[in-house]
Amino acid sequence: MEENRTDWNVTEPRIGLRSPDLLNSSSSVNLQGNFEIDLEDTNWILTSSFIIFTMQTGFGMLESGCVSIKNEANIMMKNLADISLGGLTYWIFGYGMSFGQGPYSNPVIGVGDFLIDPPVGDSLMGPVFASFLFQLSFATTATTIVSGAMAERCNFKAYCLFSFMNTIVYCVPAGWVWGSNGFLSRLGAVDIAGSGPVHLIGGSSAFASALMLGPRLGRYAKGTAPLPLGNPVNAVMGTFVLWWGWLAFNSGSTYGVSGAKWQYAARAAVMTMMGSFGGGCFGLIFTLVKNKGKADVMELINSVLGSLVSVTAGCFLYRAWESILIGLIGAAIACATAPLFDKLRVDDPVGASSVHGACGLWGVLAVGLFADNPIPMDTTNGRSGLFKGGGWYLLGVQALTGVCLIAWGVTVTMLLLWLIDCVLPIRMDPYEELLGADLTEHRIRHGQVGVSRAVSALRPYHRSSSIEDVGGIGVNTGHSLVVDKLYEAQLQKKKNRFSGLQIFKNKAFEEDEQPKSKIKNEGFLNRRNGDPENELHIAIDSMADELNGTAFKNREKISKVVPEELKGKKFKELSVTELESLGEMNANEDRFRHRLNEDNYNEDVKRANMTWID
Incomplete structure (x- = not known):
């Protein structure tokens, strides 16, 4: 199929094109004008692509930190699926639908350059692969945004199918804005690094997904207050990784450092940081005032991310104070829309709808207000924003861009999910x-997260040996088998004293001479390092046996561990200090003994005739 090469038949090289032999190339693959890159540009684009790919780590950590522990592995698996399946479909048809230059390409969709793979010896092989890899990193990012909004209630196999097809949601509007034939591009729409095609599309798709799936079970049973985070540290670390990747996301979108590009690449990096400073400062003030001196983790995270999304569309078109203002407004929008979506019962655990959707729309509109004309580059086609004396045209085109992207993202996502x-x-x-997706989808059982309690409560209604036989996470089943065999050998030894296995007494494993320590540590962490026969250890074992409903013979029962100085004294004879000490001991014991809700525990035991596992 002969492809149109009109973009390359120019009389003079464009800004940054420093390889004249490319103009007369007989390449089988055509590049657009904004992909005309030389050796230095290719190096910059590849490096930026590698860094952008690390944003997948950031999204995975952020999303896994926002969901409950029993679903954290599942959300990471979805991120793996996004890259594997979404990346494959982008190579098959996504890149061609965005930037294809075949004879059937039109202002709505590109046709051509499918299964892109220029042969060895093609003079454009390097530029083509560099451009494809950069766009691929954008495409997988847009898909990953949606996974957080569907967390904790989406079937994994169905999500894999969605991830495989979700490329359609991104690649078509990307061609509208960035493709040489796209109708928005021809109208003069400006979006340097993807506030619209990546974040607004991702946020709109996330909103539609959350709306169609409905809220998690019991999410709004006690109001719209956010649920506890599974791992706040992971969420914060993921934010830092995204922050790092955003620098490459924005400065790499100059498509090189040749000509005047290097100056705007530097400006894009600095303006990105300025915008995030504005959002971070707003978030700190907002959360401290709102929560009366207590800083909420997610409000600060969403403020920073919202500011980064907002400044992305025009990352090298703004002055420093404008970037700070745009980031600040973006953070305010993120903090304001998150509770609004909750009131609408749009359950978005990570806040993708507010951070990427609402702030993405603001980022698109901000270009129409604040953009400079980046001379000598033709990024804005010689236009400036409304506040820079450029009139209303650019703002109008940016508003039209926002409406088109939202309509496409919501409509196509709903249709895709329905199918x-x-x-x-x-x-x-x-x-x-x-029970949690980690257990039911991936056979991973976490401890102390309510999984075993759910198994006990559901047993009368649903029996699944494949679920109940799953071991705890991190448990070495080989070691467990050896331990079980040792217990069996001990029982056989008691029954048959001529058994071949020699069983030692407890002191057989002790050194002949142990160093004496002057410090007596009675903390729980030192439980197995001290004397296994002391009263504290026996008391703890007695409490655990009581909670588990287990009775062991030949074990001394100790109801309380009372210090020697308090033994024999009547309650009225105790001093104030001794009363406080005794009260603290009783409180600690009660907290340990009743660490489980006693009513729920008794109810489950009565109904299921079985104690909880953890």
């Missing part, structure tokens, strides 16, 4: 949702 649901139920079964 997938006809093949595979996309909402998890309530039984699986209560």
Whole structure:
């Protein structure tokens, strides 16, 4: 198929094009004008692409930190699926639908350059691969944004199918804005690094996904207050990784450092940081005032990310104070829209709808207000924003861009989810949702996160040996087998004293001479390092046995561990200090003994005739 090469038939090289032999190339693959890159530009683009790819780590850590622990592995698996499946479909048809230059390409969709793979010896092989890799990193980022909004209630197999097809949601509007034939591009729409095609599309798709899936079970049973984070540290670390990747996201979008590009690459990096400073400062003040001196983790995270999304569309078109202002307004929008979506019962655990959707729209509009004309580059086609004396045209085009992208993102995502649901139920079964996707989808059992309690409560209604036989996470089953065999050998030894296995007494493993320590540590962390026969250890074992409903013979029962100086004294004889000490001991013991809700525990034991596992 002969392809149109009109973009390359120019009389003079454009800004940054420093390889004249490319103009007469007989390449089988055509590049657009904004992809005309030389050796130095290719190096810059490849390096930026590698850094942008690390944003997947940031999204994974952020999303896994926002969901409950029993779903954190599942959300990471979805991020892996986004890259693997979404990346494959972008190579098959996504890149061609955005930037294809075939004879059937039109202002709505590109046609051509599918399965892109220029042969060895093609003079454009390097530029083509560099451009494709850069756009691929954008495409997988847009897909990953959606996974957070569908967390904790989306069937994994159905999500994989959605991830495979979600490239369509991104690649078509990307061609409208960035493709040489795109109708928005021809009208003069400006979006340097993707506030619209990446974040607004991702946020709109996230909103539609959360709306169609419905809220998690019991999410709004006690109001709209956010649920506890599974791992706040992971969420914060993910934010830092995204922050780092955003620098390459924005400064790499100059498509090189040749000509005048290097100056604007530097400006883009600095303006990105300025915008995030504005958002971070707003977030700190906002959360401290709102929560009366207590800083909420997610409000600060969303403020920083919202500011980064907002400054992305015009990252090298602003002055420093303008970037700070744009970031500050973006942070305010993120903090204001998150509770609004909750009131609408749009359950978005990570806040993708507010951070990427609402702030992405603001970022698109901000170009129409604050943009400079980046001479000598033709990024804005010689236009400036409204506040820079450029008139209303650019703002009008940016507003039209926002409307088109939102309409496309919401409509196509809903249609895609509906079609997938006809093949595979996309909402998890309530039984699986209560147990957590890590257990039901990936056979990972976490400890102390309510999984075993859910198994006990659901047992009368649903029996699944494949679920209940799953071991705890991190448990070495080989070691467990050896331990079980040792217990069996001990029982056989008691029954048959001529058994071949020699069993030592406890002191057989002690050194002949142990160093004496002057410091007596009675903390729980020192439980197995001290004397296994002391009263504290026996008391703890007695409490654990009582909670587990287990009675052991030949074990001394100790109801309380009372210091020697308090023994024999009547309650009225105790001093104030001794009363405080005794009260603290009782409180600590009560907290340990009743660490489980006693009513729920008794109810489960009565109904399921079995104690909780953890």
